[in-house]
Amino acid sequence: MLQRFFFFYLLCLLIVVQGHAQQVGKPSQPAGTVITKPLPEEGGEPPAPALPAEKFLGIWEWRSGTTVFRLQLSRDPYFLLPNGKTLPTIVGQHSYTRNGILVETSLNKEMTVLAKPTTGNILSGTYKELTKKTWGWVTLTILPTAPNKMTFALKQKEGAVTGTAPIPTVGFTVPSTMTLTRVP
Amino acid sequence: MQNSYTLFRYLLLLVALLSACTKQNDPALPDLRTTQTRLQRLSPELEHLRQAFVAGPYAQQLTVTLPDSARLSWEPQWAQTSYRSSQGQPTSWYVPLAQPAVQWVGVRKYLLIRQVGGVLEFNEATFLFDEHANTPATASPSAFFATFTGILRVRNLATGGEFPVVYRQGRRQALAGRAAPTGQATAAQTASCYTMVYCDWTGYCISESTVLVYGAATAGLGYCQSPPEDGVGCSNITWTLTNSNSQTACSPDPPYDPGTPGDPGTPTEPTTPTAPVNTPCQGMKTLSQQTPFQQAEATLIAKAANPLEHGYTYSNSSDASSYVYGVQNSNEISLYLSHNNNMEGTMHTHPPGGLLFFSGTDLQSLYDDIINNRVKDPAAFTITIFGANGLDYAIRIQDLQQFKEFGKAWLENDDKVRMLEYVYYQDTVNGIASTSTTTATREKAALSMLRGEKAGLVVFKQDRNSNNWSQLALDSNNSVLSVPCP
Numbered sequence: 001m002l003q004r005f006f007f008f009y010l011l012c013l014l015i016v017v018q019g020h021a022q023q024v025g026k027p028s029q030p031a032g033t034v035i036t037k038p039l040p041e042e043g044g045e046p047p048a049p050a051l052p053a054e055k056f057l058g059i060w061e062w063r064s065g066t067t068v069f070r071l072q073l074s075r076d077p078y079f080l081l082p083n084g085k086t087l088p089t090i091v092g093q094h095s096y097t098r099n100g101i102l103v104e105t106s107l108n109k110e111m112t113v114l115a116k117p118t119t120g121n122i123l124s125g126t127y128k129e130l131t132k133k134t135w136g137w138v139t140l141t142i143l144p145t146a147p148n149k150m151t152f153a154l155k156q157k158e159g160a161v162t163g164t165a166p167i168p169t170v171g172f173t174v175p176s177t178m179t180l181t182r183v184p
Numbered sequence: 185m186q187n188s189y190t191l192f193r194y195l196l197l198l199v200a201l202l203s204a205c206t207k208q209n210d211p212a213l214p215d216l217r218t219t220q221t222r223l224q225r226l227s228p229e230l231e232h233l234r235q236a237f238v239a240g241p242y243a244q245q246l247t248v249t250l251p252d253s254a255r256l257s258w259e260p261q262w263a264q265t266s267y268r269s270s271q272g273q274p275t276s277w278y279v280p281l282a283q284p285a286v287q288w289v290g291v292r293k294y295l296l297i298r299q300v301g302g303v304l305e306f307n308e309a310t311f312l313f314d315e316h317a318n319t320p321a322t323a324s325p326s327a328f329f330a331t332f333t334g335i336l337r338v339r340n341l342a343t344g345g346e347f348p349v350v351y352r353q354g355r356r357q358a359l360a361g362r363a364a365p366t367g368q369a370t371a372a373q374t375a376s377c378y379t380m381v382y383c384d385w386t387g388y389c390i391s392e393s394t395v396l397v398y399g400a401a402t403a404g405l406g407y408c409q410s411p412p413e414d415g416v417g418c419s420n421i422t423w424t425l426t427n428s429n430s431q432t433a434c435s436p437d438p439p440y441d442p443g444t445p446g447d448p449g450t451p452t453e454p455t456t457p458t459a460p461v462n463t464p465c466q467g468m469k470t471l472s473q474q475t476p477f478q479q480a481e482a483t484l485i486a487k488a489a490n491p492l493e494h495g496y497t498y499s500n501s502s503d504a505s506s507y508v509y510g511v512q513n514s515n516e517i518s519l520y521l522s523h524n525n526n527m528e529g530t531m532h533t534h535p536p537g538g539l540l541f542f543s544g545t546d547l548q549s550l551y552d553d554i555i556n557n558r559v560k561d562p563a564a565f566t567i568t569i570f571g572a573n574g575l576d577y578a579i580r581i582q583d584l585q586q587f588k589e590f591g592k593a594w595l596e597n598d599d600k601v602r603m604l605e606y607v608y609y610q611d612t613v614n615g616i617a618s619t620s621t622t623t624a625t626r627e628k629a630a631l632s633m634l635r636g637e638k639a640g641l642v643v644f645k646q647d648r649n650s651n652n653w654s655q656l657a658l659d660s661n662n663s664v665l666s667v668p669c670p
Contacts, residue, residue, distance in 0.1 A: 081607060082593045082600045083637060089606075114606045126606045128599070135602045157605070159545020160495055160510070160532040162553055 053090050053116075055142055056123050060150055060180035066100040069174050070183075071152070073113065073123075090115045090123060096174050104130040104173060113138060127154055132169040148182040230262050233277060233297055233304070242306045242341040246295070248283060248399060249426050250386050258283045260295050266325065266446035275299050278309070278445035280325075286386070286399040289411055290315050292328075294445055296338065306341040309442060312403050316585070329444035330354045335403050337382060338442050346431055348380050348403065349438045356441065379667065381660060383408040384427040389418035405465075406657025406665045409638055412586075430660050464580040464642045465655045465669035467564055471529070472646070472653050476504035480531060481570065485648075488533045488572040495532025499560065527559050529566040536572040540623070541616050541630045542579060544595070544605040547639075550579070551591035575623065576646035578653065586640025594637065608633040624664050631658045644669070 053075065062069040071094045079089035092113025095105035106112040106128070115125025115138065127138035137155040154176045237243065237260065246258040258281040267274040279295040296309040313334030319327055331354050339346040350357040380403055387398035398421065400411035410423045471477055480496050487494045495510040510532065530549070534540065550567055552558075559565040568578040581587050594604045608629065609617040616629045627645075634641050635658060643656045645666065654666040 082603055087607060114603065116610070116612075118610070118612050124610060124612075126602045128602065133598065135598055157543065157545060158493075158534070158539050159543040160493060160530060160549055161545065162497065162527075162530060162549045162558070 053123065055121075055147060056090060056117070056140065056150070059183040060152075061183050062152070062175075062178040062180050066097070068095075068097045069152075069178060069180070070095045071113070071180060072107065073115075076111075079111075079114070088116075090117070090125070094174070106130060115140065127172075129172050131173040132171075134169060136172065143179075150180045150182070152178045152180050229274070230265055230277075233265075233279075234260070234262050236304050237295070237297075237306060240306065240342070242295075245341045246281060246308060248286065248384065248386075250397070256283055256285055258293060264448045266448055268443050268446075276443065278443075280445070281308075283399070286397050289387075289398055289400040290334075291399065291401050292321065296442060298440075307442075308337075308339045308341055310337045310339070310401060311335075311444075312337065312401050324447055325445045326447045329446070332444060336442060336444075337401075337403065338438070347438050348431075349442060351444070354444070379406055379430050379432045379659065379665065380404070381406060381408045381428060381430040383410075383425055385411050385423045386426050387411065387418075387421045387423045389421045404657075405463075405655065406659060406667055407635060409586075409635065428660055463670075464563075464582055465644070465653075465667065468566065468578055468580060468644045468653045468655075469669040471501050471566055472651065474501045476507060477501050477531075478651075479504065480507050481568075481576075484531060484533050484570045485576075488570050489536060490533070491535050493532050493535060493538075495530060497527050497530045499526045499528055501528050525558055527553060528561075528564065529568065531568040531570070534569050534571045538572070539609075539617055540571055540573060540575055540626055541577060542567065542569060544601040544609060547579075547591075547604075547641075548595040548598075548601045550581075551587070551595040554581070554584070555588065555591070574648060576648065578644040578646070579641050580644070581640060582642045583640035586638050588640075590637055590639040590641075627656060627664050628658065628662065631656060631664065632662070 056073050057075060058073060060071045060073070071092055073090055073092045075088070076091045077088045078086040079091060080086055090113070091111040092115070093106045093109070094112050095107050096103045110128070112128040112130065113125060115123045118124045121142040121144060123140040125138055126135055128135045134157070136157050139151075139153045139155070141151045141153075143149040143151070154172050154174075156170065243257065247255045248258065249255050261280040261282050264280045266278050268276045268278075276299065277295075277297040279297065281293040281295055283293075290313050292311040292313075294309040294311075296307040298305045298307065311332065311334060313332065315321065317333055319331050321328065332351050333353055334351060336349040336351060337346060338349065382403045383401065385400045385402065387400065389396040389398060396418065398418070400423070402408040402411055408428065410425070472481075476498070480498070484494055484496070492512050493510075494512065496507045497510070498507045500506040506528075530553075546567065546569070550565075553565070554562055562581050562584050564580075566578055566580050568576065570576045594600050605617075609615055611617045611619055613621055614625070614629055616626055616633065618626055618629070627643075631643060633639070634643065644653045645656050646653050652668060654668045657665045657667065659665045
């Protein structure tokens with residue numbers, strides 16, 4: 001009986017000693033200032049929500065003789081903001097050729113359109129004016145009766161400007177309103 | 185059998201020894217020998233205070249809760265007590281509180297014990313301050329509090345009641361205004377009420393496999409911001425709000441002068457109040473009462489229905505000749521205001537159909553003026569808009585450093601301003617530029633942006649009927665709070 005009790009106690013003792021050995025085996029930390037915590041596993045960032053904007057994506061064009069405005073819209077699920085955060089965004093690049101001469105282009109350079117869907121057929125956001133180095137608001141509206149047609153409308157931004165800079169330039173290089181056609 | 189029994193006894197002894205070792209090494213348990221040694225050095229007076237503290241329900245009030253619900257206790261450092269006396273007799277004591285598991289930023293905490301009518305009253309005294317704007321916290325208490333600038337939060341550990349005290353350069357600031365008589369809810373009383381919001385934060389600084397834990401507390405009128413992400417020697421700190429509450433006070437002065445702590449064992453001098461502190465809200469009220477400002481405002485309100493923007497800059501709000509009318513740009517709804525190297529403020533209209541709040545470009549102009557030293561005093565510089573729809577707003581800088589950091593992130597060039605407006609202003613339901621929602625929702629969107637991006641700005645709104653300005657802020661429920669400027 002005593003032997004059984006002894007072996008049972010020995011088992012308990014081994015468990016206690018094992019636990020104690022694990023405590024002692026931990027690396028020592030500076031007293032009271034460091035708490036060890038498991039780090040989150042890498043790659044745990046949830047996927048960005050996909051913007052319901054399929055109908056806007058692709059290449060769109062406006063032509064008037066040899067004057068051509070071309071807009072390419074795509075989706076950037078992790079568009080980087082100045083505060084380091086990301087935001088799912090519809091981004092766009094454009095080129096503008098007047099009378100066969102390239103006036104301005106952002107293709108393969110920068111995003112001149114940043115937009116998000118506001119209602120089913122409307123995409124709104126900002127448009128960067130390349131030549132005059134300013135920006136404004138853009139609204140893109142797919143025509144309900146013609147899904148391959150989309151209106152493009154620009155609007156000046158607002159604001160009071162101070163300082164020694166010249167009076168802000170006005171207007172846009174490209175036409176302020178156009179009806180674009182999807183390029184197959 | 186005898187051998188087995190002897191071995192069993194030895195093992196039992198070994199277990200007892202191991203258990204004792206384990207307890208001694210456990211950092212969560214106090215070292216009773218050290219505590220006893222420390223207590224033996226206390227004077228009978230301090231020992232009396234300590235025993236009264238231990239006997240009451242006060243210690244359990246002095247805890248900090250981490251995001252994982254762990255609770256840590258603040259421990260009174262009795263040997264470091266300083267006191268305040270009247271006619272040679274101590275009347276109040278400041279006992280430093282320590283919580284060494286967390287590195288505290290911008291916080292000093294004390295147990296303030298007062299003798300009131302022969303009864304001991306225990307209070308938690310939390311000094312909140314900007315580390316950059318104060319003497320280093322490592323300095324002695326007398327040196328630190330001689331120039332202390334910040335807020336003292338005094339909380340009665342028995343009743344839970346509390347009040348704030350504002351200090352500037354070591355001197356208690358009398359808040360402006362007078363409370364109305366008790367029980368009479370007059371307009372004056374309402375106007376002198378204010379809501380302080382207090383927030384406790386825990387910051388985790390992740391470095392390889394360890395996490396440094398920081399603690400901080402902030403307070404503000406109507407809302408509180410998160411602690412700064414710099415200044416703690418950690419480039420990757422994440423602050424988590426662990427506790428917040430708001431207190432509305434209608435009395436302009438604290439119920440008693442709590443004084444400030446001194447060096448251990450020494451009496452401290454009472455602090456005398458000085459002139460009322462000029463808060464941004466008070467500054468806004470003073471500005472709005474200047475006759476030339478009111479005249480310019482009247483001119484702009486009369487022109488607010490014009491489709492183009494109109495505006496002024498001014499270098500002396502009380503001198504009508506310093507108001508310079510802006511130059512309009514005939515095509516763009518944008519205004520080029522005349523340059524002035526010594527500006528006190530700008531004011532302009534927002535025409536019908538235009539934005540109902542400051543645009544990103546308006547904020548960019550403010551940033552440009554600040555960093556290019558075009559303003560006389562950044563703390564007093566004011567930008568004001570008068571809307572065609574009857575809504576008038578003003579902005580002042582509350583925290584210059586924060587505003588500069590906000591500006592560097594979002595206002596430094598047109599591309600960044602464009603992204604700011606893209607993110608926060610769009611004409612969507614929750615956008616600042618929304619045309620399909622309520623004024624309160626738009627104001628909430630604007631205030632959320634300024635708070636979320638730690639812009640360091642305060643917003644005011646005018647009631648045209650009474651010509652009074654109020655400070656807008658978000659309360660703890662994210663509702664817009666309007667606090668009349670005293």
